[in-house]
Amino acid sequence: MKRVAVTGMAGFSPIGNDWQTIHNNLKTMKTGITKMSEWDKYEGLNTRLGAPVLDFEMPEHYSRKDLRSMGRVAQFGVRSTELALKDANLLGNPLLTSGSVGVAYGSSAGDTGAIADFGNMLLNYSCLKLNANSYIKMMAHTSPVNIGIYFGLQGRVYTTSSACTSGSQGIGYAYEAIKHGQQIAMIAGGCERLCASEAAVFDTLYATSTRNDEAHLSPKPFDLNRDGLIIGEGGGTLILEEFEHAKSRGAKIYAEVVGFGTNSDGIHITQPSSATMETAMRLSLDDSGISSSEIGYISAHGTATERGDIAESKATFSIFGDTLPISSFKSFTGHTLGACGALEAWTSIEMMNEGWFHATANLDIIDPACGDLDYIVEEGRYIETEYVMSNNFAFGGINTSLIFKRCS
Numbered sequence: 001m002k003r004v005a006v007t008g009m010a011g012f013s014p015i016g017n018d019w020q021t022i023h024n025n026l027k028t029m030k031t032g033i034t035k036m037s038e039w040d041k042y043e044g045l046n047t048r049l050g051a052p053v054l055d056f057e058m059p060e061h062y063s064r065k066d067l068r069s070m071g072r073v074a075q076f077g078v079r080s081t082e083l084a085l086k087d088a089n090l091l092g093n094p095l096l097t098s099g100s101v102g103v104a105y106g107s108s109a110g111d112t113g114a115i116a117d118f119g120n121m122l123l124n125y126s127c128l129k130l131n132a133n134s135y136i137k138m139m140a141h142t143s144p145v146n147i148g149i150y151f152g153l154q155g156r157v158y159t160t161s162s163a164c165t166s167g168s169q170g171i172g173y174a175y176e177a178i179k180h181g182q183q184i185a186m187i188a189g190g191c192e193r194l195c196a197s198e199a200a201v202f203d204t205l206y207a208t209s210t211r212n213d214e215a216h217l218s219p220k221p222f223d224l225n226r227d228g229l230i231i232g233e234g235g236g237t238l239i240l241e242e243f244e245h246a247k248s249r250g251a252k253i254y255a256e257v258v259g260f261g262t263n264s265d266g267i268h269i270t271q272p273s274s275a276t277m278e279t280a281m282r283l284s285l286d287d288s289g290i291s292s293s294e295i296g297y298i299s300a301h302g303t304a305t306e307r308g309d310i311a312e313s314k315a316t317f318s319i320f321g322d323t324l325p326i327s328s329f330k331s332f333t334g335h336t337l338g339a340c341g342a343l344e345a346w347t348s349i350e351m352m353n354e355g356w357f358h359a360t361a362n363l364d365i366i367d368p369a370c371g372d373l374d375y376i377v378e379e380g381r382y383i384e385t386e387y388v389m390s391n392n393f394a395f396g397g398i399n400t401s402l403i404f405k406r407c408s
Contacts, residue, residue: 071111296385
């Protein structure tokens with residue numbers, strides 16, 4: 001089996017588009033949640049809270065031809081990948097077009113603007129808004145396809161369109177492709193565009209926060225007074241590479257991917273199962289070959305829904321007990337859906353290397369129904385650890401758990 005290194009990382013989030021900005025906002029407990037007044041026009045939509053990415057534009061070197069097949073979803077993916085490849089010193093490298101580099105990437109859906117254009121056709125019997133690229137923007141695999149075309153990739157393509165685990169499954173399957181010798185390197189991650197339609201998905205389940213005039217106080221993962229999740233957007237890419245190949249070219253190695261577990265609840269579409277969440281974490285630990293006591297921090301899925309928080313925290317407690325530090329990145333960014341697994345893996349690795357881990361924003365009163373864990377609250381904490389775990393759980397009962405090892 002091959003070892004797998006992380007040699008490049010980049011992304012866009014509601015609290016910053018580079019690690020230093022993200023770190024500063026985490027340290028000062030500044031979230032990216034805001035009131036979306038433009039959603040007032042949607043009759044019956046209860047939430048008005050969202051977490052947009054600010055200051056995102058495609059650079060001028062992207063031609064009109066390059067961009068015509070990219071909606072905002074694919075743009076997040078392609079631009080994140082470009083920056084991550086640059087970070088890995090692989091941008092423009094012949095390896096990319098050799099067939100030895102693939103992509104494992106996903107989002108919950110394609111670009112919703114293009115989906116609306118097809119909706120217009122079905123509702124109003126008009127194709128006037130459609131063009132040759134409408135489907136390319138709309139399709140669930142718009143990001144991996146656009147990444148592959150733009151960078152000339154000729155390796156494997158894994159489309160991980162699995163809602164909240166799109167990004168983490170992308171990383172996990174990329175890791176497995178390299179581990180088993182099928183590729184030398186993989187582009188892995190996920191992305192999502194903020195849209196009222198995605199907020200409506202959770203609104204119909206009474207799962208969204210409606211603190212519409214108190215954006216700074218929500219979401220509240222694991223808190224007794226939580227009132228639901230908030231949708232965000234973004235994109236994140238990790239460059240995974242066969243460890244010895246990375247060493248031979250003198251690449252900076254941020255971390256080693258040592259464990260991945262994924263499974264299905266097989267019970268209910270939207271109600272999480274603590275038992276199978278626990279199994280996913282145990283699968284990741286088994287894959288890594290380390291004991292639970294060696295994990296020094298967990299990046300929780302932590303969406304601020306009652307059932308999700310309780311199920312996840314109890315599953316975590318069953319394995320790790322009450323001494324393992326844990327926090328939720330989504331308390332700052334909202335739920336970025338397809339992007340969350342990649343963004344949370346990125347930030348977990350950066351924090352592991354710095355020895356500092358963020359707190360959960362707005363966690364004031366821990367829900368006694370949640371597992372008795374060491375929740376990081378009020379301010380970040382300095383922790384020295386060799387291993388971190390990043391967990392995500394999605395609609396459809398899809399569970400993922402990743403373990404990263406510090407290499408610095």
